[in-house]
Amino acid sequence: MLTSLADGPKHGYAITRDVEELTGVRLGPGTLYGALSRLEGKGLIEALPAEDRRRPYRLSSAGTAVLEEQLRALAQVAQSGLDRLRVAEAPG
């Protein structure tokens, strides 16, 4: 969800569609707003003024830092995995 907000503010429906495109998982409204409320409570995202009945959310500076840290850790794990696969597949 933090990754979905990395390129700018989005409201609930846009986050749902983006997460579905990214992961193939369609979040239900209960799951989505449960997660949004927790992220907001932890100060990782911020709500912007409501537009009609929808309210866009954006990453806070703390959220940006946490997302960056987690993505780097994930990238490191992914890179290590790929390196190991290459070594295992190498002839001899």
Add this chain to the structure above:
Amino acid sequence: MRTRLERLALRLYPLAFRRRYEEEMRSLLDQTPARLRTVPDLLRGALSAHLRPPAGVALDPADRVRASTSGVLACWVAFAAAGFGFYETTEDGRFPAAGYEHPLLGDVHGIIQALAVLASAAVVIGSLPLVVGAVAQARSQRSLRKVVILPPLAVGAFAALTGILVLIAHSQRFQHAPAGGRVAFIAWSIAALGCGAVCVVASRRALFAIPLTRGRLMLALTCGTVVTAAMAAIAVATACYTVVLPLDASRLAAEPNGPLLRISTGASLIGQLVVMAVAVALAATATRRGWRVAGQLADSQPV
């Protein structure tokens, strides 16, 4: 139908959560195509929001106290409904007789009845100023009129049904049909639960619709605390009764009981105790949450 179920599931979220996110969630539901998984997902989300309320989503103190008192009232209705399982012990003359024979049984039974009267009195004292306020407000607020009229209508219908059932029960033909008595008792219990549910929902709506001074809110919270304490004491006394009955009057404990007379008095008491324990735990949580913010209530301004 789908929309109705989704709207109903949304209403199960905690009030603070609903105030913050309900409009957005409704907007999302309007944009999303129908899916079977939506309602279970909302129910799971509602449960999670109750068990782990997100930080930063909180009611203002006055509404917190309103929610607490209305929560205690709902628990009292459930608690009283559980008491119906105890009905043979008050209806059947052998139980009071056993109370005379075994003083401990008699004492516990007496204590339960005295505490039930105390809790009922606290409900009346705590809710009376709120009812007066709601009726006064309903004169100028049309939407509140229906809410104020519903409880007396429900109580009236319930009283009428009770009267009819009593008349039928005393008719000669009916006295030879015990199965009919059980059906009548079940119908009466369902009507009592329905009446209680209408009163709880309507009083909650009215409670949030009318401005209340700190004094009235504190009175309601104090009475709610008395009701919670009385419920806890009744539950303990019932637990004692459940233990003592098979020891002192084993034959009575094995007698059929409950609305369908399908289980023994002992088993009926255990079932009743489980409901009572849940109701007491929920009421105690609501009361504690109310008192936690009571000091932050504005002094004299109606809120």
